[in-house]
Amino acid sequence: MALAGCGGSDGSGGASGPKAAAIAAKEASQPRRGGTIEYGHYQEPPCLVTTWVQTGYLTRQYLEQLITVDDKGKFLPWLADAWEISDDKKTYTFQLKRDVTFSNGEPFDSAAVKANFDNWFSTDPTRRNGYVAFHVEDHIDRIETPDDHTVVFRLKHPHHPFLSALSQYAFGFLAPSVIKKGPEEWCVRPVGTGPFVVEKWNRGSNVVLKRNPSYSSPPGDVENKGPAYVEGINWKFLKDNTARWGSLKSAESDVIYDVPGVNWAEANQRYEILQHVTGGRPSQLALAVDHEPFNDVRVRKAFQYASDRRKAVETVFQGAVPYNGNGALSTSSPEHVEELEDYYGHDPDKANQLLDEAGWTERNGDGTRTKRGKPLTVRIVYGAGSIISGDGAQFLQVVQDQANQVGFDVQLKPITTAEFFAGKGRQPGEYEIQPGYWVARSAEIFQVVWKPDAKVPDGTVIPNANNPSRFQEPEVWKLVRQADRTYDDAKRTALYQEVQRALVEKHAVTVGAYPLTVTLALGDNLTGIRLNASIGEPIFNDAYFVK
């Protein structure tokens, strides 16, 4: 869902302000060639091709996928110009565009597609693409290439989210010669078919992107069918909030990513804002159901009622990020159930009553409830600065404070990025609550998050690391798989909604907070930028300078 945020006269700048004048000029303008976009981004990835969503914004500029999707959920051609699904839904056949070449001259053909998928499913961890694997590896039986321009995916079983998965950013294709050379090559010199070519990466500073002059494979969601209007993009990494915001104000950047919360009001008044609410699993608190106290559904519900999360999000983010009370799915995903947003309103009385019923009736000296002498302590273990931003940590503090008032003893345990990725504090039993998100376009994320733990033949269990609540109710998983195999839109949506109701209403395993957002603020001279409907990557094919 892309919102053309607060454009025109509803911005508080008024119909005659500089913002309104700039937007009117943009609307009256025609595409012009020339100029280099100065783009102030935030995070710098360690490698120019990774499956981290922060890298996805960048790879969108040089790598392309089979298909894309619009904000109505309609799949559109990209490197494939047509596709067909067999009657048994187990064969997906894609016709590739002809005469497309990678920017180094290699042909884009079915062999290139196959080479990319083989690389993504590699057992070599430095090559493997975990994101792609989570989404499709379980479902693909084999990939066939009957001729240069046809790719056939034979699935093990019908899987409706297959197209939705292919439309996501992590499915962009590298040139086969680059794949052969390995990550040493693609991390610094990735080669794709995209509208821009990586000319140089000045680590710690910027990536210089140049227009691909022979570009010929525009996706279905852009208007410009040829090479980009602008000569290039200077993709700068401005990690400091003051510097990034200042760079837009001083016109050193034409567009910046992620307006800091404190500057949100001013940004809205002065600049054109593009915002995309990313789908999939929103930022939410996963409650660990595998041990006390959250193995009791009443305690889980009590925790949901204990805090005014809507108010907390409004206060902390000052409007820059919306509330997402349904923790099962982002508000922007098409299957999202709206009435679950406020299913657990702020109700301390109900929280107290539920905790009494659950037997947490005694209180210790600190006012914390106890049961058989054990205090009602819950540890929130979170990746500080990586998964949870500074603003997000403030949100957690509000929740902590309010939950403590009904007798919880909430302990915040920030974990550094390094330790977080090393798995510190995140093994089963080491936490009661783990906040997190998982981007996707829609409810296809359920089969990633709620997949039960795997058992390998020798009997060892590999826990599904994407399911920190450890909730593995077979009936919910059955619903997810049933929905994934249902091709009737109304029936499938109903099933996905049933899953959300089970997760939120019945089992209360996820506490909603806020979705991931992509926000761009544009200077007065630049227009035509789009945010992709899937993950919100900025698209510059149509971008041009007004004068």
Added chain:
Amino acid sequence: MARRLGGAVFVLWATATFTFVVQLFMPGDRATMIINTQAGNLQSPSAEQLAALNARYGFDDSYLAQYVRYIGDLAQGDLGISYNQHQPVTEIIAAQIGPTIVLTLSALVLAWLISLVVTVLATGRDNAWSRAATGFQIVTAALPPYWIGTIFLVVLSVQLGIFPVEGSNTLVGTILPAFTLAIPLSGFLGQITQDEFARVLDQPFVTSSRTRGIGDLGVRLKHVLRHAVLPAVTLSGWALGALFSGAVLIEVVFSRQGIGGVLVQATNGRDIPLVTGVMLASAAMYIVANLLVDIAYRFIDPRLKSA
């Protein structure tokens, strides 16, 4: 000289060994961490995937074998391949260390200039200017560089537009970050120099110079200063190191290229080869800085030339 070189090698070896030992005690499985960092989210790696990575990086070998291999590679100048960036560590550091050295050296020179001007003009005069100078040094020595940098950025770049917001590695772009680092250090060096300067001013040879008819400023510059700077020169080796670590923060504020960003990213990603490389580069900076201090000493204090 040979002893000095031996000392330098010892410091480098100790740094390398220390970094190696520390990483062994960090929590979590290294192979899992590398897989998670590369994916950007938690993975459930299979035994097969972990085995492939352990074999590639030799994590299965005994600690002693890993240590011997590591030191052996190091002796040949091979710092290994970064886990997350997939590039040789020496190349990554070589590309980034230039702007950091430029920044730290400019800051050191600026800090000296500011502190000397204030000291020579103000010390030992019992007037408002002198008291203001002392106050200036106390206040600046206490200012955190991160705060100064942010204020500079907001006022001089964003509001007034005098300097660029994005500190490119140009001369103009280096001015604000260099001043940001130099100001607190100038206060610190100034306080030390001023104490010494005041002490030397009372020495008999100063009085005798004055009786020979040399003007006040001449006495201060020609005779007193040479004595007064010695303690601060000694501290400059340390100061260069402090500037180097201060640069880590300031480079982010001014969006500069440099070793700071590399270190932050490497530490966050637990990129051991890269962290080790940056540590060794810092140790090497320290060694060079202290060597320069020794040389400077010989110029300032001729007595040391014969020693």
